[in-house]
Amino acid sequence: MSLNKNKDVFDCLIIGGGVIGCSIARYLSRFNINAILLEKHSDVCEEVSSANSAIVHSGYDPKPGTLKAKFNVLGNKMMEQVCKDLDVPYIKNGSLTIGFNGDDKKTILELIERAKINGVKARFIEKDELHNMEPNLNEECLCALYAEDSAIVSPFELTIAFMENAMDNGVKLSLDSEVINIERDIDNGLYHVYTNKDEFIAKSLVNATGLYSDKILSLIEKPSYKINPRKGEYILLDHFNANFVKHTLFMCPTKVGKGVLVSPTTSYNYIIGPSNELTDIEDTSTDFETLNEIKEVASKLIKNIPYGEVIRTFAGTRPNPDTDDFIIEESKENPLFFNVGGIMSPGLASSPAIGEYVSNLIKEKLNLSENLDYNPIRRKVFKLTSLGKDKYNELIKKDPTYGHIICRCEKVSEGEIIDSIHRNCGARTIKGVKKRLRAGFGKCQGCFCQEEVLKILARELNVDINQIRYKDEGSEILKYPSKGE
Ligand SMILES: Cc1cc2nc3c(=O)[nH]c(=O)nc-3n(C[C@H](O)[C@H](O)[C@H](O)COP(=O)(O)OP(=O)(O)OC[C@H]3O[C@@H](n4cnc5c(N)ncnc54)[C@H](O)[C@@H]3O)c2cc1C
Numbered sequence: 001m002s003l004n005k006n007k008d009v010f011d012c013l014i015i016g017g018g019v020i021g022c023s024i025a026r027y028l029s030r031f032n033i034n035a036i037l038l039e040k041h042s043d044v045c046e047e048v049s050s051a052n053s054a055i056v057h058s059g060y061d062p063k064p065g066t067l068k069a070k071f072n073v074l075g076n077k078m079m080e081q082v083c084k085d086l087d088v089p090y091i092k093n094g095s096l097t098i099g100f101n102g103d104d105k106k107t108i109l110e111l112i113e114r115a116k117i118n119g120v121k122a123r124f125i126e127k128d129e130l131h132n133m134e135p136n137l138n139e140e141c142l143c144a145l146y147a148e149d150s151a152i153v154s155p156f157e158l159t160i161a162f163m164e165n166a167m168d169n170g171v172k173l174s175l176d177s178e179v180i181n182i183e184r185d186i187d188n189g190l191y192h193v194y195t196n197k198d199e200f201i202a203k204s205l206v207n208a209t210g211l212y213s214d215k216i217l218s219l220i221e222k223p224s225y226k227i228n229p230r231k232g233e234y235i236l237l238d239h240f241n242a243n244f245v246k247h248t249l250f251m252c253p254t255k256v257g258k259g260v261l262v263s264p265t266t267s268y269n270y271i272i273g274p275s276n277e278l279t280d281i282e283d284t285s286t287d288f289e290t291l292n293e294i295k296e297v298a299s300k301l302i303k304n305i306p307y308g309e310v311i312r313t314f315a316g317t318r319p320n321p322d323t324d325d326f327i328i329e330e331s332k333e334n335p336l337f338f339n340v341g342g343i344m345s346p347g348l349a350s351s352p353a354i355g356e357y358v359s360n361l362i363k364e365k366l367n368l369s370e371n372l373d374y375n376p377i378r379r380k381v382f383k384l385t386s387l388g389k390d391k392y393n394e395l396i397k398k399d400p401t402y403g404h405i406i407c408r409c410e411k412v413s414e415g416e417i418i419d420s421i422h423r424n425c426g427a428r429t430i431k432g433v434k435k436r437l438r439a440g441f442g443k444c445q446g447c448f449c450q451e452e453v454l455k456i457l458a459r460e461l462n463v464d465i466n467q468i469r470y471k472d473e474g475s476e477i478l479k480y481p482s483k484g485e
Contacts, residue, residue, distance in 0.1 A: 020210070231276075
């Protein structure tokens with residue numbers, strides 16, 4: 001196979017378009033830099049960052065002194081402003097870590113001490129106050145740790161917004177680009193990165209490949225850690241009642257993790273899960289037995305969960321490293337190779353802080369100057385669901401496509417879909433539209449709107465409708481011409 005050789009020598013090449021790679025790209029764009037991000041899928045946010053609990057943890061849980069504690073606490077502090085700047089859904093709903101007995105109470109008191117060391121607000125709540133805060137809690141819930149700074153965010157929109165803002169400020173993106181080899185020229189120190197179709201040359205590299213970060217590192221040196229993927233299965237309920245559960249409800253954490261939670265999402269759906277199973281790296285299946293175990297634990301927290309409202313089940317895979325902490329460092333063997341691996345939970349919460357930290361490291365090493373034109377604000381996304389009636393009517397007068405509803409479950413208009421396609425890091429696929437706007441996320445799971453979204457994508461991208469895919473290559477929706485055409 002002959003590769004296209006990219007003539008540019010990039011200052012920095014980021015591998016991986018999850019929330020970590022995209023955040024690094026965004027913060028790097030504060031500097032004068034020629035940077036590019038490579039992602040093997042047809043869109044950003046397709047792996048770990050797309051299937052998680054979406055909690056901006058407050059930071060009381062990670063062990064003091066770890067990178068997890070440091071970046072979680074910083075990331076939590078940054079997230080609200082970041083979401084304002086990038087117009088990303090964020091709700092500071094607070095979390096309750098529930099205790100059922102004396103042992104749990106002891107754990108909660110220890111966690112409150114840990115919170116103090118980490119510099120995080122956390123207080124002990126007795127039964128009466130707890131049940132006032134969450135009327136649908138099970139009677140057996142005895143006490144809780146209340147972390148008022150815990151929040152929820154839309155992980156898809158955050159990741160996409162990071163990348164869009166990075167591109168608005170000059171960073172490039174190459175999708176469908178799977179890195180298969182890396183070489184370092186010892187004469188000039190430049191890295192040669194080979195993908196399935198191109199060769200890129202860069203002065204510095206960032207490995208932000210989530211579940212694959214040890215494999216990518218092994219292309220250039222012996223990795224010092226190993227990723228042990230652990231699957232988390234979830235049940236997702238519809239947005240049937242905005243007050244059913246207001247806070248994020250956790251069980252007391254154990255050695256293997258934070259356990260099953262029940263939480264609202266930023267769209268007022270309810271998420272229940274995750275499980276915690278060792279798994280194959282590509283396995284995102286869900287199974288009846290595990291889902292039933294999740295239901296059993298969740299019913300200890302909340303009474304009468306209306307499982308008739310279930311929309312779907314899904315699974316995400318944790319990139320847990322055997323070191324049990326984030327790995328964020330420059331390689332000792334390969335200068336200017338920055339390894340940002342093993343970013344398990346609380347990686348989403350930590351993402352702005354990791355992006356800022358890694359980009360500052362690169363700035364120092366490459367002696368970059370400030371980008372005086374840097375604009376941290378992303379152009380607003382008009383969403384019918386968040387516009388008042390008057391503003392909505394005004395918008396329709398200006399552009400009638402906003403009055404044409406395509407997704408009835410989530411109330412998404414044609415105008416919003418067109419806008420999502422024509423932005424930087426715009427939607428190219430059915431799933432891309434779903435992640436950006438929630439079209440297809442509702443109860444009918446796209447049964448009514450998918451055909452319309454397909455036509456809009458083909459028209460706006462000016463390609464044949466047979467080329468439009470659900471997600472990656474091979475997932476074309478219309479494989480063959482219909483009706484004998
Ligand atoms: C079940 C579960 C629950 C979680 N809950 C929370 C939570 O509530 N709060 C929280 O803070 N964190 C949570 N997390 C953790 C959080 O989701 C992760 O820390 C974060 O998403 C990791 O992002 P990433 O960018 O490192 O990885 P990814 O999102 O996986 O991004 C890596 C990217 O690299 C790309 N890539 C891989 N190999 C190559 C290659 N060879 N060439 C090009 N591209 C490549 C992949 O396609 C992928 O897009 C949870 C995780 C899981 C699984």
